[in-house]
Amino acid sequence: MEEPQKNTGDKELVISIRDLHKSFGGNQVLKGIDLDVFQKENMVVLGRSGSGKSVLIKIVCGLLKPDSGVVNVLGKEVDQLNDRDLRELRLKVGFSFQSSALYDSMTVRENLAFPLVRHSRHLTKKQVTTEIESVLNDVGLMQTIDQMPSDLSGGQRKRIGIARTLILRPQIMLYDEPTSGLDPITSIEINNLINLVRVKFNTTSIIITHDLTCAKSTGDKVAMLFDGKFIQQGTFKEVFSSDDERIRNFYNYNFIG
């Protein structure tokens, strides 16, 4: 079922989620999620580990099926799409995994070429190389082009993971814990890269994190997920000026420990 993309003000609604429920066995992870993400917006989903943040974006890109609810991406209801249409939609959605998920048996060049040559079979070898070099320059890792993923640091792997999604020029970027396991300086570099990607590639993003620094520096809006539901949505300032004890605790533990 297709739905026309709505306009709210001058911005187009790109992702719309309504009353989303998802459970695994007896464990109900998402209990009625509503979320709107507008064009070129960076939406940060904050929450504790195991609160269902990653499940949410896996449903958005069709990796998981919801139990109930509606997930509309670029005007298409994700769980109603057939394989072919879902593949077409996925070309417009980039997913940066928490573990980077680089293909171990391939070099950085082959990792980047892998999706590109399968979707643009008309490209010559030279054009493929130009594309690869272009995105590697964007993420600042041109020197790693012939290295294996096992030779890269955690931060470099994250950047290459992002580069691999950018090579297909997606309209939407989904980042799963982009700064987890990284030192503060590398985290700042990744945050800057997320902002750069939005400007350079005109992407709309959902950023899943529990890192408040990341949320503050990348998010236009923040949605706080707690116990399977959003308890607050708004700008970073609006959310963290709330009197809700759960939000205050989350803020205090993040910054004060």
Add this chain to the structure above:
Amino acid sequence: MYFKKSRDRIFSKKIDQFFIDLNDGLQFVLRFFREVFKPPFEFKEILRQCYEVGYRSLFLITLTGFITGLVFTKQSRPSLSAFGASSWLPSLVSIAIIRALAPLVTALIAAGKVGSNIGAELGSMKVTEQIDAMEVSAVNPFKFLVVSRVVATTLMVPMLMCYTGCVGMLGSFLNVHQNEQTSFISFFQAAFSSISFLDIFSSLIKSVVYGFTIGIVGCYKGFHASHGTEGVGKAANASVVLSMFLIFVEEILIVQITNSLR
């Protein structure tokens, strides 16, 4: 009373799980047949897998095939000599190797080496989200990972079987030549005089079935791996155990069918 109920529940759960797994396995096989003839074809990956399955197994296959032929001849000689029938050795060995030993030895070696490799490789790709990464970049991971590997094992195991047969016969010839000074030509004339087209054809069919089994079981177990690194080990182990079990079941069935055709 309580224990009986809980035991019954566990038993019925296991039966349920068996049928769920069986259904999953059949769906996986059906999906393979749906995808294998559908373009685009991953020729480059199929060739790479053929190299991995075929060329990389050559050393082990050569060693095992040669020793099998040599030892089988050595062990059979005393029994045949007791009846003054040691001249039948080439025929006996060729029948044993072509009909049974070559396909079975090749399949078991491939199940151990290739099956575990496929199970572990796909298992680790699954638990490190590399398969999901393919899926979200709109590449069909089933086509790239499963179809290419199953096609490669289905093509290469019969080739390896022919090679095992040749090497096994060579091992046997060396033993016969050492003891009876039989020439190369007379050994192979005697050996092939008792081999029929059906023997070779049924061995080829067996190897195709074994190759398909090794590939599909390894891919299925790898594709459904879970629970981190422990799951990868389990997937590799289960690939070997299940494919060996299925190979023996298939051996019995195919032997029954070919014997009824003789």
